[in-house]
Amino acid sequence: MKNIIIEIKGLKKDYQVGEVMVHALRGVDMKIDDGEFVAIMGVSGSGKSTMLNILGCLDKPTGGEYDFDGVNINTLDRDALARLRNNKLGFVFQAYNLLPRTTALENVELPLFYNNKIRSKERKERAIAALESVGLADRMKHMPNQLSGGQQQRVAIARSLVNDPRIILADEPTGNLDTRTSFEIMELFQSLNEKGRTIVYVTHEPDIARFATRNVIFRDGRIQKESQVNERLYARDMLKSLPAEEFDEM
Amino acid sequence: MNYSNLFRIAIRALLRNKLRAFLTMLGIIIGVASVIAMLALGEGSKMSIREEMSSMGTNMVMVMPNSQRRGGVSLGSSGSMALKYSDVTALRNEAGSITSVSPEVRASGQVIYGNQNSQTTIYGISEEYLTIKKLEVETGRLFNSQETKSMAKVCLLGQTVVEDLFGENVDPIGLSVRIKNLPFQVIGVLKEKGESGMGQDQDDMILAPYTTVQRRLAAIDYINGIYASAVTEEKSAEAIAEIEEILRRSHKLKESDENDFRIMSQSELIETVSSITDIMTLLLGAIAGISLLVGGIGIMNIMFVSVTERTREIGLRMSIGGRGKDILWQFLVESMLLSILGGILGIISGYLIARLAGSLMDSPVFVTTRSVVLAFVVCFAIGVFFGWYPAKKAAGLNPIDALRYE
Ligand SMILES: Nc1ncnc2c1ncn2[C@@H]1O[C@H](COP(=O)(O)OP(=O)(O)OP(=O)(O)O)[C@@H](O)[C@H]1O
Ligand SMILES: [Mg+2]
Numbered sequence: 203m204k205n206i207i208i209e210i211k212g213l214k215k216d217y218q219v220g221e222v223m224v225h226a227l228r229g230v231d232m233k234i235d236d237g238e239f240v241a242i243m244g245v246s247g248s249g250k251s252t253m254l255n256i257l258g259c260l261d262k263p264t265g266g267e268y269d270f271d272g273v274n275i276n277t278l279d280r281d282a283l284a285r286l287r288n289n290k291l292g293f294v295f296q297a298y299n300l301l302p303r304t305t306a307l308e309n310v311e312l313p314l315f316y317n318n319k320i321r322s323k324e325r326k327e328r329a330i331a332a333l334e335s336v337g338l339a340d341r342m343k344h345m346p347n348q349l350s351g352g353q354q355q356r357v358a359i360a361r362s363l364v365n366d367p368r369i370i371l372a373d374e375p376t377g378n379l380d381t382r383t384s385f386e387i388m389e390l391f392q393s394l395n396e397k398g399r400t401i402v403y404v405t406h407e408p409d410i411a412r413f414a415t416r417n418v419i420f421r422d423g424r425i426q427k428e429s430q431v432n433e434r435l436y437a438r439d440m441l442k443s444l445p446a447e448e449f450d451e452m
Numbered sequence: 453m454n455y456s457n458l459f460r461i462a463i464r465a466l467l468r469n470k471l472r473a474f475l476t477m478l479g480i481i482i483g484v485a486s487v488i489a490m491l492a493l494g495e496g497s498k499m500s501i502r503e504e505m506s507s508m509g510t511n512m513v514m515v516m517p518n519s520q521r522r523g524g525v526s527l528g529s530s531g532s533m534a535l536k537y538s539d540v541t542a543l544r545n546e547a548g549s550i551t552s553v554s555p556e557v558r559a560s561g562q563v564i565y566g567n568q569n570s571q572t573t574i575y576g577i578s579e580e581y582l583t584i585k586k587l588e589v590e591t592g593r594l595f596n597s598q599e600t601k602s603m604a605k606v607c608l609l610g611q612t613v614v615e616d617l618f619g620e621n622v623d624p625i626g627l628s629v630r631i632k633n634l635p636f637q638v639i640g641v642l643k644e645k646g647e648s649g650m651g652q653d654q655d656d657m658i659l660a661p662y663t664t665v666q667r668r669l670a671a672i673d674y675i676n677g678i679y680a681s682a683v684t685e686e687k688s689a690e691a692i693a694e695i696e697e698i699l700r701r702s703h704k705l706k707e708s709d710e711n712d713f714r715i716m717s718q719s720e721l722i723e724t725v726s727s728i729t730d731i732m733t734l735l736l737g738a739i740a741g742i743s744l745l746v747g748g749i750g751i752m753n754i755m756f757v758s759v760t761e762r763t764r765e766i767g768l769r770m771s772i773g774g775r776g777k778d779i780l781w782q783f784l785v786e787s788m789l790l791s792i793l794g795g796i797l798g799i800i801s802g803y804l805i806a807r808l809a810g811s812l813m814d815s816p817v818f819v820t821t822r823s824v825v826l827a828f829v830v831c832f833a834i835g836v837f838f839g840w841y842p843a844k845k846a847a848g849l850n851p852i853d854a855l856r857y858e
Contacts, residue, residue: 255852258771259851260771260850260851260852260855261850261851261852261853262850280775280776281775281776281777284770284773284774284775284776284778285773285775287770287771287772287773287851288772288773288774289773293771293772295855299764299768299771299855301468301765301768302468302761303468303469304464304468308464312769312772313772313773315457315460315461316457316769316772316773316774316775316778317773318454318457322456322460361772365773
């Protein structure tokens, strides 16, 4: 029996926009086990991002229960939530959200600055290790505007990894990237997952969803369908199958 | 978060946007510098006016005839002729609160030496006059009582007169000059005194015995004024009262009669003048306050303009585990560093500007601690508040709302 990392029951999120009440989530139940690799799918506006933001403790639900790693999130105050994000969660955004005019290394170091237990030497070592693990050992001193989109996203992934989180949450991590770069990011996720990292990501593209082990499909604020992935894709193989002329640089 | 992390984060954030940091600082620099420069100029001119007036003797008391008109009717010739030499004698004999007293008789006219001439004022005085007005004889001597009694045609020249008549490198002592066509022997030269606080040349004068000026030059039997020294500056008011009493008696004024003379003390005059210069300082201060405000608004603008970018930054910092207070401390440290640095640069440049303006306008400057503290505190408060306030608002948002802020 595996550990359950995330367990939500009847999760609701309403937004009041003027007179209108928008029901972004209308009662979602879900469990995510340790080591799982879950892709969340669904049409635009179905509540995927809302869901992921709540899972990442970036937003608060208006109803329902959320247990993360055995702790009921509703009982935590703002500071405790910040500590949780700092210690146990890694978030990857569609828009990368790197600090501008800040080197890749410093961007990756950032979460560790908010962890008192980590001295500056260890902070640097861990940031370097994280950047190496995403294949950017030679781009440490680069600023975000000196990096390609795929490289920026890999810096963001390194940043989400640097605190050794229990789970990585990624909202459309390949949304701004071309096919090949998307595959590279998924290859990175798959190898992280093989090493035991739990990953949940949102995607629009059915192909990208097939790199996961489980798919959850949202519709109108509810889970419409859940399924194990039958013919799972492996990004390494997919990259090889791409036309040769695109393999000019890695 | 520990302090070294805090400082590192703040400094990195500042270095990340040097232009923004510089512009913020510029607001503070301008604000502080202008306040300090303005107040230094105001304070400096006040000090110099006060100093020069004190150099004329802070315990000096002046008596002038009261030539005021009353009810549209001139008091007549008796007004300006009210003072006589007998008043001086009365004061010398009876007043205990004054140490020395001298008449003053003025005549203005041309003084000629060779083919040089100069238009100046001749003051007829007694020997005490020099002590009272803090004048000094540089070379030569003062006339004696024998010369006063005999209405001797002797005189002492001020530096300006010496320059006008003799140019440089001529010792005028013993030479003869013509004042209003009468030959006078120069027996002394006065030490240079410079301009008065009112911008009057205090060296443009000739001194002679009052008897000589009264009889030979002005042809009058009254005197134009009386100068006296109170025992001390503090006793000035007492001296005024005593002089008034004695003069009223010697003028035989009835209870209901108004004074036909006016008494002023130098210390009163100093007070009047410094209250005027106080107003000037206040005015400069108001201008400085406006520049402070402008500087403050500049700081505010920069802080608010950068708020969008910074709100996203705050959202990101929160999403990776920064707590509200970590964020607030970061922004507080950032704006404090900027304000302190800007404040220091402002103080330095304010001082330099004051010095420069002072030397250009040939007026003294005096940087007071008060103006430095005032300028610094106000700019510091503005800088810190407007650095901190947007951060406080942003740090109160949900991380996701801060991230999505636009
Ligand atoms: N801050 C907000 N205020 C009001 N309504 C919101 C807010 N955020 C999301 N919504 C609404 O909630 C619903 C779900 O939005 P959400 O962003 O979760 O959709 P999504 O599934 O991520 O869509 P997409 O695939 O386009 O990203 C939408 O109808 C949206 O309009
Ligand atoms: Mg979305």
